[in-house]
Amino acid sequence: MKIGIIGYGAMAQSLCRLLAVHAPQIQVVKVLIRSGSKAQTKPLSLGAEFAFTTEQFLAADLDMVVECAGHAALKQVGPDVLKSGVDLLIASVGAMADAPTEQALIESALQSGAKLRIPAGAVGGLDVLGAAKLAGIDTVIYSSRKHPKAWRGTPAEKLVDLEHLTKPTTFFVGDARHAAMTFPQNANVAAVVALASIGFDRTQVTLTADPSATGNTHGIHAKGNFGEVTLTISGKTLADNPKTSMLAPLSLVRSLMNLEQTVVVG
Structure with a gap:
């Protein structure tokens, strides 16, 4: 399988390293x-090349495109990728709240006829929500708890004093649509949970900064005719991006590998 990647930040670079280890048959x-981006100085996978325009990018013979560049890039490039007939696997799921x-x-x-593919990202239980x-x-509540440094550079800085917190502090309670649009770098998981269950406007979200947190903790609680499910995942973050869980790029790898598997679980 030959793939193209949109963006080359911490997520994309981690994805390339993981593919080389776990799925070397998938070629980037x-x-x-962007032209002039600092990412241009970073080493690429063997055989990969940078592209600086969408036209140049889509001129390659791609079987799949993976987006790792953020909401703005997905909005700008995503439709063109899909119109070209190439499936698109997206990391910036929160952009769909718009x-x-x-x-x-x-x-x-x-x-x-292309497919827009949404990975599980940093959470599990999406198969349960889809079946339920x-x-x-009836109700879905998603909670996210991260260290204050993970909320730097976001609107959370105006809601709480991130530098001097001494205890867990919840600074956002609302629906998944507002969470994903207000915190585009931190709330992609809220969007995934919403899409898998009862939608952006009915899925409730709480966001918390916790100075004692050693990683990112995601919680899902859902109730309905099926029964009740509670799920908690405490994941480590990427070393060079505390906003992103280590599981996020691993989930992209799994999604790509599943396309080539004879037996697919989940």
Whole structure:
């Protein structure tokens, strides 16, 4: 399988390293970045090349594109990828909380027959939520607890004093749509949970900064006709990006590997 990657930050670089170890048969051939980006100085996988325009990127013979560049890049490039007929696996799922972006991506996929693929990311239990939705889900609450440094550079800085917290402090309670759009670097998991269950407007979210946190903790609690499920995942973060769980790029690798597996679980 030949893939292209949009973006080359911590997530994309981790993805390339993991593919080399776990799925060397999946070849990265193109990486799309902005001209003049510092990422251009970073080493690429063997056989890969940088592309600086969408046209140059899509001119390659790609079987799959993986987005690792953030909401703005997904909004700008995602529809063109799907219109070209190439499946798109996205890390910045929170961008779909913006209704026009969601519509543009879906319509582009329908136009060409390409698939918009959403990985589990840093959480599990999406298979349970998807099955439970068929029986009926009444409520879904997603919670995220991270160290204050993971919330730096976000609107959380205006809501709490991140530098001087002495105890866990919840600074956002609301629906998944507002969470994903307000905290685009931190709330992609909220978007994934919402899409897997009862939607952006009904899924409730709490975001917490905890000075004692040693990683990112994600919680899901859902109730409905199916019964009740509670799930907690405490994951380590990427060394060079505390906002992102280590499981996020691993989930991308698993999604790609599943496309080539004879037996697919989950």
